Amino acid sequence: MDSDEQYERGLAALQQAANGAAQRLLDALADVSPELSYRSVAWSYGDLYVRPQLARRDRELLTLGILTGLGAADAQLEVHVNGALNAGLTPSEIVEALLQSVVYCGVPRAVNATLVAKKVFAERNLLPVRPTTAG
Amino acid sequence: MDSDEQYERGLAALQQAANGAAQRLLDALADVSPELSYRSVAWSYGDLYVRPQLARRDRELLTLGILTGLGAADAQLEVHVNGALNAGLTPSEIVEALLQSVVYCGVPRAVNATLVAKKVFAERNLLPVRPTTAG
Amino acid sequence: MDSDEQYERGLAALQQAANGAAQRLLDALADVSPELSYRSVAWSYGDLYVRPQLARRDRELLTLGILTGLGAADAQLEVHVNGALNAGLTPSEIVEALLQSVVYCGVPRAVNATLVAKKVFAERNLLPVRPTTAG
Amino acid sequence: MDSDEQYERGLAALQQAANGAAQRLLDALADVSPELSYRSVAWSYGDLYVRPQLARRDRELLTLGILTGLGAADAQLEVHVNGALNAGLTPSEIVEALLQSVVYCGVPRAVNATLVAKKVFAERNLLPVRPTTAG
Amino acid sequence: MDSDEQYERGLAALQQAANGAAQRLLDALADVSPELSYRSVAWSYGDLYVRPQLARRDRELLTLGILTGLGAADAQLEVHVNGALNAGLTPSEIVEALLQSVVYCGVPRAVNATLVAKKVFAERNLLPVRPTTAG
Amino acid sequence: MDSDEQYERGLAALQQAANGAAQRLLDALADVSPELSYRSVAWSYGDLYVRPQLARRDRELLTLGILTGLGAADAQLEVHVNGALNAGLTPSEIVEALLQSVVYCGVPRAVNATLVAKKVFAERNLLPVRPTTAG
Numbered sequence: 001m002d003s004d005e006q007y008e009r010g011l012a013a014l015q016q017a018a019n020g021a022a023q024r025l026l027d028a029l030a031d032v033s034p035e036l037s038y039r040s041v042a043w044s045y046g047d048l049y050v051r052p053q054l055a056r057r058d059r060e061l062l063t064l065g066i067l068t069g070l071g072a073a074d075a076q077l078e079v080h081v082n083g084a085l086n087a088g089l090t091p092s093e094i095v096e097a098l099l100q101s102v103v104y105c106g107v108p109r110a111v112n113a114t115l116v117a118k119k120v121f122a123e124r125n126l127l128p129v130r131p132t133t134a135g
Numbered sequence: 136m137d138s139d140e141q142y143e144r145g146l147a148a149l150q151q152a153a154n155g156a157a158q159r160l161l162d163a164l165a166d167v168s169p170e171l172s173y174r175s176v177a178w179s180y181g182d183l184y185v186r187p188q189l190a191r192r193d194r195e196l197l198t199l200g201i202l203t204g205l206g207a208a209d210a211q212l213e214v215h216v217n218g219a220l221n222a223g224l225t226p227s228e229i230v231e232a233l234l235q236s237v238v239y240c241g242v243p244r245a246v247n248a249t250l251v252a253k254k255v256f257a258e259r260n261l262l263p264v265r266p267t268t269a270g
Numbered sequence: 271m272d273s274d275e276q277y278e279r280g281l282a283a284l285q286q287a288a289n290g291a292a293q294r295l296l297d298a299l300a301d302v303s304p305e306l307s308y309r310s311v312a313w314s315y316g317d318l319y320v321r322p323q324l325a326r327r328d329r330e331l332l333t334l335g336i337l338t339g340l341g342a343a344d345a346q347l348e349v350h351v352n353g354a355l356n357a358g359l360t361p362s363e364i365v366e367a368l369l370q371s372v373v374y375c376g377v378p379r380a381v382n383a384t385l386v387a388k389k390v391f392a393e394r395n396l397l398p399v400r401p402t403t404a405g
Numbered sequence: 406m407d408s409d410e411q412y413e414r415g416l417a418a419l420q421q422a423a424n425g426a427a428q429r430l431l432d433a434l435a436d437v438s439p440e441l442s443y444r445s446v447a448w449s450y451g452d453l454y455v456r457p458q459l460a461r462r463d464r465e466l467l468t469l470g471i472l473t474g475l476g477a478a479d480a481q482l483e484v485h486v487n488g489a490l491n492a493g494l495t496p497s498e499i500v501e502a503l504l505q506s507v508v509y510c511g512v513p514r515a516v517n518a519t520l521v522a523k524k525v526f527a528e529r530n531l532l533p534v535r536p537t538t539a540g
Numbered sequence: 541m542d543s544d545e546q547y548e549r550g551l552a553a554l555q556q557a558a559n560g561a562a563q564r565l566l567d568a569l570a571d572v573s574p575e576l577s578y579r580s581v582a583w584s585y586g587d588l589y590v591r592p593q594l595a596r597r598d599r600e601l602l603t604l605g606i607l608t609g610l611g612a613a614d615a616q617l618e619v620h621v622n623g624a625l626n627a628g629l630t631p632s633e634i635v636e637a638l639l640q641s642v643v644y645c646g647v648p649r650a651v652n653a654t655l656v657a658k659k660v661f662a663e664r665n666l667l668p669v670r671p672t673t674a675g
Numbered sequence: 676m677d678s679d680e681q682y683e684r685g686l687a688a689l690q691q692a693a694n695g696a697a698q699r700l701l702d703a704l705a706d707v708s709p710e711l712s713y714r715s716v717a718w719s720y721g722d723l724y725v726r727p728q729l730a731r732r733d734r735e736l737l738t739l740g741i742l743t744g745l746g747a748a749d750a751q752l753e754v755h756v757n758g759a760l761n762a763g764l765t766p767s768e769i770v771e772a773l774l775q776s777v778v779y780c781g782v783p784r785a786v787n788a789t790l791v792a793k794k795v796f797a798e799r800n801l802l803p804v805r806p807t808t809a810g
Contacts, residue, residue: 025516028520028523029516029519029520029523031523031532031533031534032500032519032520032522032523032526032532032533032534033500033503033504033519033534035500035501035504036500036503036504036507036515036516036519039504039507040507040512040516044512067513070476070511070513071476071477072476072477072513072514072517073513073514073517075513075516075517076512076513076516
C-alpha cells in the first residue's frame with residue numbers, strides 16, 4: 001500500500017473514529033504544515049490503528065495512557081477522549097483509566113487529563129459521570 | 136486509620152494549608168472524578184504531609200521543586216505557591232527556589248513556574264517581590 | 271477498609287499478578303524506604319487495581335501505555351510487562367501496544383520499552399515474538 | 406568578562422535576535438524575578454550564543470529542537486521561532502524542523518510546536534507557509 | 541512511493557549515515573518487533589531525512605537537540621552522534637550544541653548527552669575534543 | 676565578580692558541599708566538554724547556591740525535588756544526595772522527601788530516586804535507614 005492510500009484510509013478512519021476535535025487540529029495545520037497532518041493521519045489511523053493485533057477499544061484505552069504519561073498533550077487527549085467514547089469506552093471507564101494513572105505519573109498529570117475528559121464529556125452531554133464509589 | 140479518616144483529615148489540612156486554588160480544583164473534579172479528588176487529598180495532605188519527618192515548610196518548598204522539575208503542572212503549582220506562602224515561606228524565598236531550578240531543568244520551566252507564582256502573588260497583593268539584587 | 275488491609279490485599283494481588291521483578295523492587299526498598307514500598311503496593315494493587323470499573327487486562331495494557339509515555343521507568347515496565355502477561359495479554363499484543371506508542375511519544379521511548387519487554391520475554395522463554403507482518 | 410557585561414551584551418543580542426516575544430517575557434518577570442531575567446539573558450545570548458563554534462542560524466535551529474523535545478515550553482518556542490526567522494531560517498525550514506521532531510518525540514509535541522510557529526508566522530504575515538509537497 | 545520502497549531507501553540511507561550503533565538497535569529489535577524497526581527506518585531516513593527542505597547536517601544537528609531535550613534517549617543519541625559526525629559535524633560542534641542545551645533543559649540532560657557523545661568519540665578515536673576556551 | 680571568580684568560588688563550594696560523585700562527573704567531562712563543567716559549577720555553586728535568600732539545607736532539599744520531578748537524572752541525584760547529607764539533612768529526611776514525590780510525579784520516579792539514595796547511603800555506611808513507621 002502506498003502512502004497516499006494509507007493517508008486516505010487513515011482520514012476516513014479518523015473521521016469515523018474521532019470527531020470535531022481531530023478535524024479542528026487538521027484544519028489548524030492546513031496552512032502551516034499539511035505535511036505534519038498527512039503523517040499524523042497516515043501513521044496512526046492509516047497504518048497502526050487498522051492492524052488486527054489489538055482492537056480499536058484497546059488502542060484508544062492505551063492512547064489515553066500514553067498521552068497522560070507523556071504530559072502536555074491536551075489537544076491530542078481531547079481527540080482521543082472522543083475516540084475512546086466512539087470506540088465504545090464509557091465515561092466511567094475513561095475516568096477510571098485516568099484515575100489509575102495517578103499512581104504512575106502523579107496527581108498533576110492525572111488531574112489535568114481528567115479535566116480535558118470533562119471538557120469533552122460536557123460537549124457531549126455526558127456529565128455528571130455517575131460516581132461509582134467515593135473511595 | 137482507615138481511608139475515610141485519612142480523607143477527612145487531609146481535607147481539613149488542605150483547607151487550612153492551601154486556599155481557593157485547591158478548592159477550585161476539587162470543585163472542578165466533583166462531577167467527573169470524585170475518586171481522584173479523594174485520593175489526591177487522602178494521599179497528600181491526609182497521609183504524607185502530616186508525617187513528622189519533615190516540617191510543613193520543608194514539604195511545600197520541596198513540592199515547588201518537584202512540580203517545577205516535572206513541568207506542565209500549572210494548576211498544582213498555583214495550589215502549592217499558595218501552600219508555600221501559608222506555610223511561612225516568603226515570596227522572596229519562593230522566587231529564589233524557582234530561580235535555582237533554572238540550573239537543573241532549564242529556563243522554560245523556571246520562567247513558567249515563576250509566572251504562575253506571580254499570578255498568585257498578584258491575587259494576594261504581594262507584588263512587586265522586593266528584588267534582592269539584580270545579579 | 272484501613273490502610274493495612276489495603277496493603278495486605280495489594281501485596282497478595284501483586285504477588286499473583288506480577289512476579290520476581292516486583293518482589294526484587296520491594297526487596298531493594300526494604301532497608302531504605304519500606305514506607306514507599308507500602309504505598310506503592312497499597313495504592314496500586316491494593317486500592318485501584320481491584321476496582322471493578324476496568325478489567326485487570328485493561329489495567330495492565332493501560333499501565334504499559336502510561337509508563338512508556340512517561341519515560342525513564344524501566345524497572346516498573348519490567349514489572350508490568352510481567353503483569354500484562356500474567357493478566358492474559360500475549361507477547362504479540364504487548365509488542366503491538368508499544369508499537370502504537372511510537373506515534374505519540376516517539377521512537378526512543380517506544381524502542382526502549384520494547385527492549386525492556388524483550389528482556390522479560392527472554393526470561394520467560396517467549397522469544398522470538400512471532401512477527402505478524404513486516405509492515 | 407564579568408556578569409554585568411555579559412548581561413548587557415546578551416540583552417543587546419537578544420533585542421537584535423528576537424523581538425517582542427522576548428521583551429514581553431522579560432517585562433513579565435520584572436516585578437517578580439529580575440534575577441531570573443538576568444540569568445536567562447546573560448547565560449544564553451550573553452555567553453553561549455556569541456561563541457564562534459556554531460553559527461547563529463545553527464543555534465536557533467538547535468533550540469527549536471531542544472524546546473520541542475522538552476515540551477511544555479510554548480513561551481520560549483515563540484521567542485525562538487522569532488529568533489530563527491531573524492537568523493535567516495525560512496518558515497519552510499522551521500516547519501520542516503518541527504516535522505522531523507515527530508519521529509523522535511511524537512505527534513503531540515510536533516503539532517503543538519507547529520501551532521506556536523503558526524502564531525508567530527501569522528503575526529509576521531508569513532502565512533500560508535508554501536506547502537512543499539503533500540507527502 | 542509505497543512503504544516497502546520507503547523502508548529500503550531508509551535502510552540504505554541509515555547504513556550510510558549512521559553506523560554500528562544503529563545496526564545494533566535494529567538487530568536487537570529483530571526477534572521482538574521488526575514492525576517497530578521497519579517504521580523507525582521508513583519514517584526517519586526513508587521519508588523525512590531525504591526531503592530537500594533541510595540539509596542532512598541540519599537534520600542531524602536538530603536531532604541532537606530534540607533527543608537532548610526529550611531525555612532518557614541514550615541509545616538514539618548514540619546513533620545520532622554517529623550520524624552527526626558522518627554528516628560532517630565536528631566533535632567541537634557537537635559538544636557546543638550539547639553545551640547550548642544546558643540553558644533550555646538544564647545540567648542533567650546536557651551532561652548526560654555529553655557523556656553519550658564522549659562514548660562515541662572514544663570509539664572513533666576523537667578524544668580529547670580540543671577545548672576551545674575554558675569559558 | 677567575573678566568571679572565573681565565580682567558577683573558582685563554585686569549585687571550592689562544590690568540593691566542600693558534595694564529594695566524589697561530583698568530582699567524578701567533572702573528571703568525566705574534562706576531555707570532552709570542560710566548558711560544560713565550567714558552567715555547571717559557576718552557575719550552581721558559584722552563583723546561585725551562595726545567595727543568602729535560602730539556606731544551603733533548603734537548597735539541597737529543593738534540588739532533590741527538582742531532579743526527582745525531572746526524571747532521568749541519576750548522576751546528579753547521586754551528587755545531590757551527597758550534597759544533602761553534607762548540608763545536614765538526615766537519611767530519614769531525604770527518604771521522606773523522596774516519599775513525598777510519589778504523589779506528584781508517581782511511583783517510578785520516586786522509586787528510582789530512592790534507589791539512587793540507597794546507593795549513596797550504602798557507600799557512606801548509612802544503611803539501613805531507620806524506618807520510622809511502616810505506614
